[in-house]
Amino acid sequence: MANIAAQRIKREFKEVIRSEEVAKCAIKVELVDNNYTELKGEIAGPPDTPYEGGNFVLEIKVPETYPFNPPKVRFITKIWHPNISSVTGAICLDILKDQWAAAMTLRTVLLSLQALLAAAEPDDPQDAVVARQYKENLEMFKLTARHWTNAYAGGPSVNPECDDKIKRLVDMGIEEHQARVALSSYNWDLERATEQLFS
Amino acid sequence: MRPLARQELPTKAVFYSKDTSVSHKIMASASEDVETTRGDGGESPNTKDDEKKEESLLECNICLDTAKDAVVSLCGHLFCWPCLHQWLETRPNHQVCPVCKAAISKEKVVPLYGRGSTKQEDPRDKVPPRPAGQRTEPEPGNNFSGFGFGDSGFHMSFGIGAFPFGFFTSTFNIGEPRPNVGPHGSPQYMEEQFLSKVFLWLALLFIAWLLYA
Structure with a gap:
């Protein structure tokens, strides 16, 4: 990829490295391979959201046609968010699709993703289950998202009740993540989750 | 030379930001910083910074390099x-x-x-061709010499007779110098070509109509 894409990514690195804006929301980019085609991003959960205190790792793949086409980004860290698949980490964000513009950079993409964590769009969902919970039971959604942040992104907020329910399912021989997904999908109703898992 | 450690940074960029907009100022200051690490230290940092700030204003928004063409x-x-x-x-x-x-x-x-x-x-x-500059002729001054003589850009046409014949003469531009065509390949040129074709067809249709009517 000895072309404009590699050149651009190199320049973007140079330009963002030395941003002296040391501030609240941390963003990080690392190279995964040496030819600038794959990168690892990291964003901190925005304050005053269920994601606060968590660190979310992203997979960034730079296509050969970058910057004329957007980078392919997905969450590696599991996350409970209406616009991000809780299974694959796929992201539903317009600027990563048809609203991409060639002047956008890795920096603006990461900042946009951080903004997405702070402002979900449940009417344009990637994960229908999460989106439905968001619209029907916002408090339950926040609780679940906080729990996932704690479980997968190193968030500080521990919810003993959730952990207890998961442990009961694990004791029944269910894998931990599977148990968490089932409980999250059924608003932490242990009975219904169990029913679904054993049906 | 400035510290070597900085040159290793491209493999690991860590940055923090508060605002979500791409600010040219921020981009400028970032690139100027990187550039100064490359500097040979011959100039004072301030002059160098100013120069680089100027340069980054002329960067292409797509490749982030100094704009070519x-x-x-x-x-x-x-x-x-x-x-x-x-x-x-x-x-x-x-x-x-x-x-x-x-x-x-x-x-x-x-x-x-x-x-x-x-x-x-x-x-x-060059490939791809860069679009031509759009140049409009200035308004002609008051000092035109005579009517229709020379290339003063003053045209007169008289419509004599009934409608079809007036239309006829103007269709064929009889007795009138043609205005300058736009430069080859420019949008104006294409437009003129298109219009002349349209009018040619109109004229042919009209003649056909006259013959059969």
Whole structure:
């Protein structure tokens, strides 16, 4: 990829490295391979959201046609968010699709993703289950998202009740993540989750 | 030389930001910093910084390099022509400015000709061709000499007789010098070609109608 894409990514690195804006929301980019085609991003959960205190790792793949086409980004860290698949980490964000513009950079993409964590769009969902919970039971959604942040992104907020329910399912021989997904999908109703898992 | 540690940074960029907008100022200060690490230390850091700030103002918004065959959109954003051309080709049905998403098109892009920067060669010979500058003739002054003599740009036409014949004469431009054609390949030229074809067909249809009527 000895072309404009590699050149651009190199320049973007140079330009963002030395941003002296040391501030609240941390963003990080690392190279995964040496030819600038794959990168690892990291964003901190925005304050005053269920994601606060968590660190979310992203997979960034730079296509050969970058910057004329957007980078392919997905969450590696599991996350409970209406616009991000809780299974694959796929992201539903317009600027990563048809609203991409060639002047956008890795920096603006990461900042946009951080903004997405702070402002979900449940009417344009990637994960229908999460989106439905968001619209029907916002408090339950926040609780679940906080729990996932704690479980997968190193968030500080521990919810003993959730952990207890998961442990009961694990004791029944269910894998931990599977148990968490089932409980999250059924608003932490242990009975219904169990029913679904054993049906 | 400045500390070597900085040159290793490209493999690991850690940055923090508060605002979510791409600020030219921030980009400028970032690049100026990087550039100073490359400097040989011969100049004072301040002069160098100022120079680099100036330079980054002339960077293409797509490749982030100094703009080559520079063009400017009507919304004022600077690009290399090859970069912008490729962007427009990528989404032919949805042509927007890569910076501000204003509607743009090949026709509405202005090339920049710096004094020292353009060589004798025509930039349009390059691939992809850069759009031509849009140059409109100034209004002719009051000092025209006579009627229809010379190339003063003053044209008169008299319509005599009934409608069809007036139409006829004007269709064939009898007795009138033709206005200057636009430069080859320019939008104006294409338009004129198209119009002349349309009128030729109209005239042929009209003659056919006259014969059969």
